[in-house]
Amino acid sequence: MAKVHVLDHPLIQHKLTYIRKAETGTKDFRELVDEVATLMAFEITRDLPLEEVQIDTPVSEATAKVLAGKKLGIIPILRAGLGMVDGMLNLIPAAKVGHVGLYRDPETLKPVEYYVKLPSDIEERELIVIDPMLATGGSANEAIHSLKKRGAKQIRLMCLVAAPEGVEEVQEEHPDVDIYLAALDEKLNEKGYIVPGLGDAGDRLFGTK
Numbered sequence: 001m002a003k004v005h006v007l008d009h010p011l012i013q014h015k016l017t018y019i020r021k022a023e024t025g026t027k028d029f030r031e032l033v034d035e036v037a038t039l040m041a042f043e044i045t046r047d048l049p050l051e052e053v054q055i056d057t058p059v060s061e062a063t064a065k066v067l068a069g070k071k072l073g074i075i076p077i078l079r080a081g082l083g084m085v086d087g088m089l090n091l092i093p094a095a096k097v098g099h100v101g102l103y104r105d106p107e108t109l110k111p112v113e114y115y116v117k118l119p120s121d122i123e124e125r126e127l128i129v130i131d132p133m134l135a136t137g138g139s140a141n142e143a144i145h146s147l148k149k150r151g152a153k154q155i156r157l158m159c160l161v162a163a164p165e166g167v168e169e170v171q172e173e174h175p176d177v178d179i180y181l182a183a184l185d186e187k188l189n190e191k192g193y194i195v196p197g198l199g200d201a202g203d204r205l206f207g208t209k
């Protein structure tokens, strides 16, 4: 069964509170999502492999550590996932970025795929799928299916806020995909919005409401 990690670093939790507030406008919302994505990238990269190298410091020879060169890929689910890309690239600038375009049909709440463009070597990369919201889980599940169908083997999912219903759906359908969250909220409402959540992440990021 996939693990669920709630990244409870105080800076992440503090900034998430301002992201949630209804009075936070587009500019601040976008900046805060970017900052939280950087902090979450710091946590999610904790287990990156290191290797030893020999170096000379000004004082002596030393055995030191560098990243072992694991290939990473960041996969935002359009649109709202775009708001987290730059924040992650701040810490992992060599990662390749692939895009999966999905929208959730407002009536059926089912995901509709409209765009996929991925790095050519996704089967060799550890992929981090990013989307601020994991609500019913339909969009994340569809994006992960889409990646697996094209050869992806190692996938993690990183979201700001999730509903328990969505977490369960992803765990059931993709037990190999660990989930990283800033918060696990209470429930979904009758319109499929996360409660208390933060509203429509895409609209708040891009000012489209």
Ligand SMILES: O=P(O)(O)OC[C@H]1O[C@H](OP(=O)(O)OP(=O)(O)O)[C@H](O)[C@@H]1O
Pocket (backbone or CB within 6 Å): 077, 078, 079, 080, 081, 102, 103, 104, 105, 109, 111, 131, 132, 133, 134, 135, 136, 137, 138, 139, 140, 166, 192, 200, 201, 202, 203
């Ligand atoms: O777990 P689910 O029930 O599938 O809901 C979550 C999805 O809904 C939102 O996208 P939306 O459809 O609003 O598209 P947008 O990012 O273009 O606004 C959100 O960014 C997720 O992708």
Ligand SMILES: O=c1cc[nH]c(=O)[nH]1
Pocket (backbone or CB within 6 Å): 080, 133, 135, 192, 193, 194, 195, 197, 198, 199, 200, 201, 202
């Ligand atoms: O609460 C929600 C649910 C789906 N999509 C959002 O942007 N917010």
Ligand SMILES: [Mg+2]
Pocket (backbone or CB within 6 Å): 080, 200, 201, 202, 203
């Ligand atoms: Mg939206």
